[in-house]
Amino acid sequence: MNYPRVAVIGGGIAGAVACLRLVDSEAQLLWIAPIDNVHDKYGEHLSAAARPLLEQVNALGLLERPYHRQANVILSSWGSDKIAERHSIVHLEGPGTVINRRAFEQDLADEVSHRGVTRRDVMLKDARLNQGHWQLELEDGSEKVDYLIDASGRHAIIAKQYAPRFRSDQLVAVIAFLEQNAAADIVPTRATLIEAVADGWWYATLLADGRLVLNYYTDPDLLPTDISRETSVFNRLLRQTRYIDRWINEAEFELKSPPRLASAGTTWIAPAAGESWIAVGDAAASFDPLSSHGMTTALWTAITGADAAIAYLSGNREPSIGYTGKVAAGIQEFLNSRTTIYQQENRFKENTFWERRIK
Numbered sequence: 001m002n003y004p005r006v007a008v009i010g011g012g013i014a015g016a017v018a019c020l021r022l023v024d025s026e027a028q029l030l031w032i033a034p035i036d037n038v039h040d041k042y043g044e045h046l047s048a049a050a051r052p053l054l055e056q057v058n059a060l061g062l063l064e065r066p067y068h069r070q071a072n073v074i075l076s077s078w079g080s081d082k083i084a085e086r087h088s089i090v091h092l093e094g095p096g097t098v099i100n101r102r103a104f105e106q107d108l109a110d111e112v113s114h115r116g117v118t119r120r121d122v123m124l125k126d127a128r129l130n131q132g133h134w135q136l137e138l139e140d141g142s143e144k145v146d147y148l149i150d151a152s153g154r155h156a157i158i159a160k161q162y163a164p165r166f167r168s169d170q171l172v173a174v175i176a177f178l179e180q181n182a183a184a185d186i187v188p189t190r191a192t193l194i195e196a197v198a199d200g201w202w203y204a205t206l207l208a209d210g211r212l213v214l215n216y217y218t219d220p221d222l223l224p225t226d227i228s229r230e231t232s233v234f235n236r237l238l239r240q241t242r243y244i245d246r247w248i249n250e251a252e253f254e255l256k257s258p259p260r261l262a263s264a265g266t267t268w269i270a271p272a273a274g275e276s277w278i279a280v281g282d283a284a285a286s287f288d289p290l291s292s293h294g295m296t297t298a299l300w301t302a303i304t305g306a307d308a309a310i311a312y313l314s315g316n317r318e319p320s321i322g323y324t325g326k327v328a329a330g331i332q333e334f335l336n337s338r339t340t341i342y343q344q345e346n347r348f349k350e351n352t353f354w355e356r357r358i359k
């Protein structure tokens with residue numbers, strides 16, 4: 001019996017979870033997932049909505065590992081100079097989990113391999129659809145498959161060639177991981193703090209291992225050009241905050257190297273599936289991290305997309321069509337709620353960053 005061959009492209013959360021969903025199907029899996037060696041992986045606030053999704057792929061237990069912590073306290077200065085506990089801004093479903101992102105992705109990948117799928121540590125260079133089969137060009141050779149799941153993140157390596165890509169903003173993230181001075185005599189608060197400023201907003205959270213993750217979100221044209229070269233430039237921006245700077249100073253956190261930059265804008269592919277392919281995770285839709293739903297979206301699109309792929313291969317295209325509709329509706333819902341959240345900040349409505357988002 002010739003079982004269909006399915007390639008999953010990408011070793012992030014979406015790729016690993018798509019594999020976990022597919023392992024019990026009859027498809028033969030080819031997991032193209034280059035291993036990256038980034039130690040400080042960003043994107044750590046996993047919303048509570050992720051829990052039932054992880055349960056669906058028997059991976060909920062991974063959140064019990066000691067390097068994650070429950071996200072009980074979220075403080076924000078948003079729309080007011082006062083600080084408030086605001087669950088509505090970042091999570092509506094109750095407490096989430098502050099994860100060690102690198103460890104979580106490694107654990108997911110280990111689960112995939114325990115369930116019998118080999119990780120192919122190479123990049124996909126190109127893929128062409130020819131008479132119902134994909135010809136894949138990999139760094140170490142070529143492969144032929146029947147179906148392709150694009151979980152390559154914002155690269156959307158295949159999806160962007162087969163469907164148009166849309167973008168609603170240019171949001172950029174400045175990311176730093178801070179360590180506490182070894183001699184500091186203070187236990188830092190286990191919290192997440194969000195603070196709006198004139199040109200954007202800040203997010204800081206304490207990881208279970210005691211490091212502090214600091215993100216500053218703004219637009220590229222509002223960012224000092226030498227931000228990723230000079231720690232002093234970042235520190236100057238930090239001083240514009242009322243609470244985050246104080247938290248960092250009081251707990252004696254130190255920025256040892258210049259921060260990194262990453263794209264954080266809202267982009268999507270429409271439709272998110274086509275002939276013998278489907279896009280999942282950020283490859284389908286990537287959101288302004290204010291939503292804190294990027295990983296949850298990666299989980300549900302990976303699960304639903306994997307199910308749609310199996311149905312497609314057995315001749316039923318309905319789930320695939322339903323999937324593209326759900327992704328499109330999710331994007332619209334997100335865009336509406338994003339405007340509402342940005343509108344809650346009135347203090348800076350004359351400033352370019354806010355003006356662009358509250359229209």
Ligand SMILES: Cc1cc2nc3c(=O)[nH]c(=O)nc-3n(C[C@H](O)[C@H](O)[C@H](O)COP(=O)(O)OP(=O)(O)OC[C@H]3O[C@@H](n4cnc5c(N)ncnc54)[C@H](O)[C@@H]3O)c2cc1C
Pocket residue numbers: 009010011012013014015032033034036042043044045046047122123124125151152153154155157173175215262263264280281282283286287289292293294295296298
């Ligand atoms: C600054 C920032 C902070 C964020 N914070 C949060 C947060 O707190 N909470 C949250 O839920 N979300 C957050 N997000 C969003 C979240 O990180 C993403 O939604 C999530 O990573 C999407 O997972 P993914 O697997 O789809 O993509 P990715 O994590 O980007 O994984 C894509 C994978 O594809 C691989 N790949 C790319 N090209 C190829 C190729 N040619 N061949 C093979 N493999 C390839 C990459 O190596 C990578 O492993 C944040 C995003 C940013 C930018």
